């Protein structure tokens with residue numbers, strides 16, 4: 001763990017093992033922290049808050065820029081650690097390291113643009129001035145599916161704003177977080193400003209984060225279920241909360257689009273990170289008049305995908321994170337088949353070619369999926385593409401919005417008016433119109449409804465770490 005500028009063991013001396021999900025081999029041991037360690041880290045962050053927030057934005061920016069440069073220098077090493085620990089193919093790991101570094105660069109710049117405001121006052125002898133100040137100590141919890149970029153997506157805006165931070169990474173991927181913190185250390189960031197607490201059991205750490213009054217902000221990326229626990233806990237002390245939670249993205253293909261082009265996009269985004277992405281399409285709606293060519297192209301592309309170790313050339317499907325993830329996918333597929341869905345391809349765990357030691361599931365396509373099926377309602381987080389047909393724009397908009405999630409949605413159409421109607425009508429925080437990658441460090445990322453609150457990235461991302469203060473002056 002990294003606390004108060006030092007690499008330290010857990011207070012109780014415990015460690016936990018980290019495994020490669022492709023083959024089940026142990027790849028490391030990490031300090032197993034508890035309440036005491038997280039309290040120590042929070043206290044260190046509190047001590048560092050005054051001096052760090054007292055630096056000029058230009059000085060904080062320098063540190064972030066140095067971290068960005070170091071991350072780019074160590075890009076290949078960071079990608080290798082990620083492929084070994086998380087399982088994604090090297091190409092995807094390299095892309096994620098770049099995405100992670102982008103947040104450091106973007107917030108190195110944005111640190112200098114935390115402007116205030118002068119507001120015309122109602123009285124002639126009065127002046128109004130608005131200042132933005134850092135919220136204080138931030139506690140952050142990150143997931144395993146994007147184990148590097150989710151760390152920088154929180155650390156960079158927090159530091160830019162003048163906050164200090166304690167971060168707990170997912171227990172499946174602490175090594176990626178450790179590598180990012182080595183870079184923050186090398187960048188010379190002062191002791192206590194960034195702290196890392198690793199733990200096998202997240203519960204006591206989460207409880208410390210919500211109960212310690214020194215923590216003024218909780219930022220969390222993970223499941224909706226855990227997000228609700230943290231939000232309820234944070235309510236007791238009215239701490240600021242940002243939540244990036246689950247998704248259930250609709251992918252809508254209208255009859256005026258090219259079904260071949262749309263199928264190519266749908267396959268690329270559906271199987272990204274083996275479907276383990278919060279913005280992964282979970283319901284693919286295709287107009288009935290073009291469903292046949294769409295499914296044909298989709299199936300052809302899926303059958304060319306190869307599963308295996310992310311270090312092998314040509315592999316695009318990595319393992320699922322654990323056996324629970326595998327069971328969830330198996331349960332959703334068998335429930336869909338029992339209720340009348342048709343299996344186009346896949347539909348089984350992969351056990352051949354030495355894959356039996358990992359949690360590999362064949363990329364799967366289902367058609368004739370209906371609202372009664374589990375997969376129509378639940379987030380899948382795996383390589384299963386459920387295809388549903390529709391006939392009218394009104395009908396598909398209603399179906400797409402019929403979910404308590406609201407993170408990402410995708411629309412394929414060549415009709416500009418329809419594109420605008422869908423952009424306005426879909427109740428989701430991120431809409432890709434003929435675009436499967438509507439994300440970047442400069443753009444606000446986040447969800448509506450039970451997909452979360454607050455935004456990460458862009459101008460909105462730094463606002464999450466700032467208080468607004470009004471000054472009224474009588475002159």
Ligand code: NAD
Nearest residue numbers: 142143144169170202203206222223226244245246247278
């Ligand atoms: P998870 O909620 O189980 O775990 C996420 C993090 O929360 C981990 O660090 C874990 O240790 C911690 N955690 C678990 N229980 C906790 C508790 N009781 N108290 C405090 N911390 C606790 O989620 P997961 O399975 O690791 O991640 C997958 C989920 O994350 C999916 O639902 C996915 O959609 C979501 N996700 C969302 C985004 C986004 O930006 N919206 C990005 C990535 C993942």
